[in-house]
Amino acid sequence: MVRIGVSALVLLIPCLAAAAAVRVRVVDPSGRPLPSATVTAGGRTFVTGADGIALAEAVPPLTIRVAAAGFQTSYVAVEAGQEEVTAELSPEPVYSTVQVVGAPEELTAGPMVAGAVKIDRTGVRTVFDAVDRLVPSAFVTRRGVMGYGIARGGTGQVSIRGVGNSPNTGVLVVVDGRPDYMGMMGHPLPDFYSLPDAASVTVYKGPASVLYGSNAMGGVIDIRPADPVESFHTELSTSLGSYWTGQYRLKHGAAFDRWFYHVTAGVDHTNGHRPASHFRNQDGTLALGRRLTSVWRTTLRGRYGHFVVEDPGPVGRPPGDWASVGRGGFSWNFQNDGGRAWGALRAFGSWGHHHISDGWRSNDRTVGARIHEHFLLSPGLMLEAGGDLVDYGGQGWNVRFGRDFGRHFGTAAAGFGRLHWNPAPRLTLLAGFRGEHNSIFGGIAVPEFQLTGRLSEAWSLGISVARGFRNPTIRELYLFPAPNPALEPERLWHYELSFQFRPTPALAASVAGYYADLDNMIVVQGCWPSLELLNAGRTLNRGLDADVRWRVLRRLTLTGGYAYLRSTNRPPYLPAHKAVYGMELSLGRVFLYAGGLAAGSRWADFRRTRELGGYAVPSLKATVRLSNRATAFAAVDNWIDEDYEVVTGYPMPGVNAAGGFTFSF
DSSP: OOOHHHHHHHHHHHHHHHHEEEEEEEEOOSOOOOEEEOOTTTTTEEEOEEETTEEEEEOOOOEEEEEEEEEEEEEEEEEETTOOOEOOOOOOOOSSEEOOOOOTTTOSSSOOOOOOHHHHHOOOOBBBHHHHHHTEEEEOOSSSSSSOOSTTTTOOOOEOOOTTTTTOOOOEEEETTTTOOOOTTOOOOOOOOOOSEEEEEEEEEEEHHHHHTTTTTSSEEEEEEEOSSEEEEEEEEEEGGGEEEEEEEEEEEOOOEEEEEEEEEEEEEEOOTTOOOOOEEOOOOEEEEEOOOOSSEEEEEEEEEEEEOOOOOSSSSSSOOOOOOOEEEEEEHHHEESEEEEEEEEEEEEEEEEEETTTTEEEEEEEEEEEEEEEEEEEEEEEEEEEEEEEEEEEETTTTTEEEEEEEEEEEEEEEEEEEEEETTTTEEEEHHHHHHHTTTEEEEEEEEEEEEEEEEEEEEEEEEEEEEOOOOHHHIIISSOTEEETOOEEEEEEEEEEEEEEEETTEEEEEEEEEEEEEEOOOOOEEEEEEEEEEEEEEEEEEEEEEEEEEEEEEEEEEEEEEEEEETTTTTTOOEEEEEEEEETTTTTTEEEEEEEEEEEETTTTTTOOEEOEEEEEEEEEEEEETTTTEEEESSSOOOOOOOEETEEEOOSSSEEEEEEOOO
């Protein structure tokens, strides 16, 4: 009987081990839990809850990988018999990125742009509004309370550290891992980037062409969509304010053992604060996902939106053009996470039809595929490798003048790689390279290098050198105002020195100085009708940006940022000085936000003969949790009634307010 008992015990031990679970607690350097962090153990992936804890079903001894957005990936050894482990994640070195915080009150060591929760608490309405309000080195042009517009009189031009162009072709917008831009003009459509489906927004400051190629010369705005966490969830939000400005959003999703789906729909509208400044947008998204194995999962996402926008024109002149724009897009992702290898394979596309009252009509499309994989070669050595293939272009014509501009397309294929090496515990080296061939311009090579050193637990230093480029658009090559098929890509070399410091767990700050040399820039020369587009421009940009976040008390946090730009060719409307600030106060069921931005004087025209004065625009927002399923808010923008213009001839609204409710089911 003893023998039988011993034998049964021996057979039972592996079964007990197989059922074991390691309790993994994931925190930031200040000890606060990180929700939605991924813990990979034994080929399976687990997600931390609101308390930052995940139960990883695995048998020690083994090494687990812990990752969270905005933080460095960590590898933790779990010894035999160990039932609990804590993983402390350090914020990523921020020589070129604005970090996304892990929770609404999270404190990170770098500059900050938050996830959707924090963005919503500031009272902004769109992704570009959030970037302008929260990133000091980024600047976005506007002309009213809502509706950026397109074509002549259009705004929404975003620049990062002085690089952006008009229209905006120097800063790339990435949605769910795919580049998003108009296939012929090469610029994004900012009126489509509202916040119903955004889980987070990350801003890359400086060139990111090694990863993304053309248009990422000045930086990248990366918008990540949200996925349902568990079970069924429905959220309805409404708001209405001055000038009949409203936003109505519906989100619904569910997550099961292997499947999930997510649906969003929304309407934005305003009568505008000036005559002939109406705007209306309708959009919707659909996502379906399935976990195929413990390593692989697939997600299909689709989106379509349509907006109509009016241009009131400069004061004293007749109204400008109105536009009707419909655009859609999709991405089909295959993502893998096997512990020592993780990444994604994506097929994507976007298309659109533009109808403008000046007679312009166009149909454009962009289709492509991208693979991006990470390989952990050793605990201190990681390789990123991938490639992408993109075909872009379209057809344009003008019904007023009876002119057909024809169909034009281009194809770009590229491969890239980045090597991350930690030769010492406090030293990180990064080297990257991209080789790209374009069917129109030929080949181009883009390198990047970075050295990051932790001088102490509180101080770190980063040095980086990177190259960026921008290919001429279909418009510049074949359409107007003076097409030139012989144009070549614009080029940029970017040098940066950055410091980050955290003297106490409650205080984090960063300072970065940069030098950017832009050449081969595409400029218009001559006078109408004898215009030429040539690669004849050059600009030197020098500047610095600084950010600070201080948790004064457990419920009170102060944030601030400042950017300075000195340029040999500073464009119109772009300030040399910009500051952002904010105060977040949590009072249990009530959350108060007070913040704003201040911009210095700017050139009012391309000849640089007149200046626009500086301005400061403060905002207030109060959010009240009425119950576990309902919240209410009230917000006031420009409550000091500042009289200012961002773009010449377009006065901005004075005091304006909004209020609304959010219901969750």
